[in-house]
Amino acid sequence: xxxxxxxxxxxxxGYWGIGITKSDDGKKILIKWGALPGxxxxxxxxxxxxxxxxxxxxxxxxxxPKYIDGEIFCPHFFSNINPNLxxxxxxxxxxxxxxxxxxxxxxxxxxxxxxxxxxxDCFRKVKEKPSFLPIVASPxxxxxRNKIEFSFWVYMAAxxxxxxKWNLWFHKQWEFSKIIDVDxxxxxxxxxxxxxxxxxxxxxxxGLSTYDQKFNRWFFRHLVIxxxxxxxxxxxxxxxxxxxxxxxxxTDNRENLKKIFKEDEFIKENITSFxxxxxxxxxxxxxxxxxxxxxxxxxWYIYEKLILDWIGQEKVxxxxxxxPFSFFQTNTHxxxxxxxxxxxxxxxxxxxxWKILDLYCGTGSIGxxxxxxxxxxxxxxxxxxxxxxxxxxxxxxxxxIKDNCKFIASxxxxxxxxxxxxxxxxxxxxxxxxxxxxxxxxxxxVERISQLKEDxxxxxxxxxxxxxxxxxxxxxxxxxxxxxxxxxxxxMFPQTHHIETVGVLT
Numbered sequence: 001x002x003x004x005x006x007x008x009x010x011x012x013x014g015y016w017g018i019g020i021t022k023s024d025d026g027k028k029i030l031i032k033w034g035a036l037p038g039x040x041x042x043x044x045x046x047x048x049x050x051x052x053x054x055x056x057x058x059x060x061x062x063x064x065p066k067y068i069d070g071e072i073f074c075p076h077f078f079s080n081i082n083p084n085l086x087x088x089x090x091x092x093x094x095x096x097x098x099x100x101x102x103x104x105x106x107x108x109x110x111x112x113x114x115x116x117x118x119x120x121d122c123f124r125k126v127k128e129k130p131s132f133l134p135i136v137a138s139p140x141x142x143x144x145r146n147k148i149e150f151s152f153w154v155y156m157a158a159x160x161x162x163x164x165k166w167n168l169w170f171h172k173q174w175e176f177s178k179i180i181d182v183d184x185x186x187x188x189x190x191x192x193x194x195x196x197x198x199x200x201x202x203x204x205x206x207g208l209s210t211y212d213q214k215f216n217r218w219f220f221r222h223l224v225i226x227x228x229x230x231x232x233x234x235x236x237x238x239x240x241x242x243x244x245x246x247x248x249x250x251t252d253n254r255e256n257l258k259k260i261f262k263e264d265e266f267i268k269e270n271i272t273s274f275x276x277x278x279x280x281x282x283x284x285x286x287x288x289x290x291x292x293x294x295x296x297x298x299x300w301y302i303y304e305k306l307i308l309d310w311i312g313q314e315k316v317x318x319x320x321x322x323x324p325f326s327f328f329q330t331n332t333h334x335x336x337x338x339x340x341x342x343x344x345x346x347x348x349x350x351x352x353x354w355k356i357l358d359l360y361c362g363t364g365s366i367g368x369x370x371x372x373x374x375x376x377x378x379x380x381x382x383x384x385x386x387x388x389x390x391x392x393x394x395x396x397x398x399x400x401i402k403d404n405c406k407f408i409a410s411x412x413x414x415x416x417x418x419x420x421x422x423x424x425x426x427x428x429x430x431x432x433x434x435x436x437x438x439x440x441x442x443x444x445x446v447e448r449i450s451q452l453k454e455d456x457x458x459x460x461x462x463x464x465x466x467x468x469x470x471x472x473x474x475x476x477x478x479x480x481x482x483x484x485x486x487x488x489x490x491x492m493f494p495q496t497h498h499i500e501t502v503g504v505l506t
Contacts, residue, residue: 005029005043005055013037013114015122015468017102017497023053033057034102037114038064067114070107073142074186077104098170098182101495108141108494115499119489122467126475130503133488136341139333141494145187146227146304147330150196151284152203152210152220153179166210168200168223187495191234192227195270199223199236202264206257208250211241213284219250221279222286226322228304229332233272235302237324239286242278261296273298275324287325301391304328306336306369308343318372320363320395326388327362334492338463338500339369345486345504346431346459347375354430355380357452359412359445364392364405366433366463371401380425381407382415413442416449429456433463440469450480459485460505465492467501477505 010019010031019035022028031043033056040062043055076098103111116135123130138144152168167181183200184193200223209218222239243254261267261274274297281288293300301323308316322328329335354376358367361381371379379401383389389409396405408415408422415422432449434441449460460482464470467489474484485504492500 003045004058005045007061008041008043008055010035010037010039010041012121013118013497015118015466015497015499019057028052030054031057034060036063036067036106038067067110068105069110070103070105072104074098074101074104076180076182077101098180098185100170100185100187103495103497108137111494112137112491115491115497116489118497119467119487119499119501123471123474123487126471126478128478128484130474130484130487133345133486135489135491136337138331138491138494139337140331142186143189144331144334144494146229146332147328148185148188148192148225149286150223150225151179152222166204168203168210168220188225189227191270192225195234195236196223196225198266198270199238202257202260203238206260207253208257213282216280216282217241217244219254222277224286224324226302226324226328228302228322230305230307231303233302233304234270235273235275235324236271236297237275237277237286239277239279242280242292244280258296267297271297272302273300275300277324293324300324304332306332306339306365308336308340308369308373316369316372318365318369318395318399320365320368321391321398322363323387323391326385326391328365329492331492334490335365338490338492338502339366341488341490342366342461342463342502342504343370343373343375345488345502346461354378355428356431356433357426357429357458358382358433359416360384360435360437361392361407361433362388362435364395364407366435368392368395368399368401368405370431371404372399376430377404379405380422381405382410382412383407384409384411411442413444413448417444426452427456429458431461432458433461435463438466438469440466441473446473446476446480450477450482453480453482460503462503462505464501464503465498467499470501470503474503474505482506 008021011021013035014020017035019031030052039060041057042059044058045053045055047054112135120132150168167179169180169182183197203220208220211221212218219240221241224237226235243251276294276296277286278292279288301321304320304322306318355378356367356370356376358379358381361367361383364381367379367381370376381392386409389407392407396402429452462470482505485506487501487503490500490502492498
């Protein structure tokens, strides 16, 4: 079989920034590593599946000029391929490769246009093809992330003449065993960048080593920064390997570093909460079943506010407590805009005093925000993460609606079908909200929602970060006699291919 393709033209781009074209025999070709529509590329094969081939770009011969009309603002911009871009030679000068903002070469208006096309393309095979409302742009094109996660790692690459045992940033694109060491990011605020630089310096000077996954030992693993936009609070979660016999020689260094964190004036002035997470798991993730945590500065959580500006109504302010491992929308101003967009698509009249069922509710931000608007009376929230449910209960209390809310820590597919405690609660529902993980809804959730529809004339608000799996679920709901009222893309992550979609079904 041919292992390389040359001078292939990418016909269109799909979700996750994957280029799409067809082979001579009609088989779908999926192309990764920075694909854009109209590009002429060389590829190497990675997967040969029954229905498609997966290729990775090795060289770009030509870009469609209309997709390289932006200004690259970050010195660490990375396309992974050192493209020959003709007059746009400034891209060639950026050699320290980060990999997050793959679309910096595209102007933001063009990014929005491309994302609208991507989302609509995901729904092209749905039998009752819905019409789309215009995409909603992000209030900010830069400095919009309120959470960012970095990894500590080594970077050894003989062919690049690199041998570095202390790095902190992101994984090199498509090379999971390497970390690119970079000092700043244009997606987070100046304050978050200064805190990152300061903490990085203290860690580097501590004499402690980065974690060695091969031997499951040493110290530094991850650094997570969460900075809230409306309250100005900032949390550090430093994940490290716990002390054991393999590392007893570094006991004093560990204790000295904690002492520095506790006493340092810069940290006291800029950080609201500083948490150390002890993680001995092999997986490269911060949260692991057997983790333990220790507070160095402040409490175990910080607070953020969402300020929703309902059309024709007064502004509604909701306050939320977020723990280190609880989910909260990564772009605060975007979350406010998303919820406003969602409720404007759902409501036909303002005075509705019924119940909301909120699945995958996290810390309760969507449902609590809606209740605070005075539209609904009661909320049932279901979420698998227990820490998030603890935060949700607390958030209902501090927002003055505790008696109107019930939160349950459980997988949605289990509690909806097997929990007798909730069965009597599932009446008089006017709105069901689903905001699932990237994967599609569990079949039991689709089935149970469809059963509930028989006795409750509710609307279904589907919020998704994956329009391709959302399209599959929408088609299943259509088979269950739902109808699509509206679909609208909302941009959450400018400079990247990521996109959210809001759907309302009746």
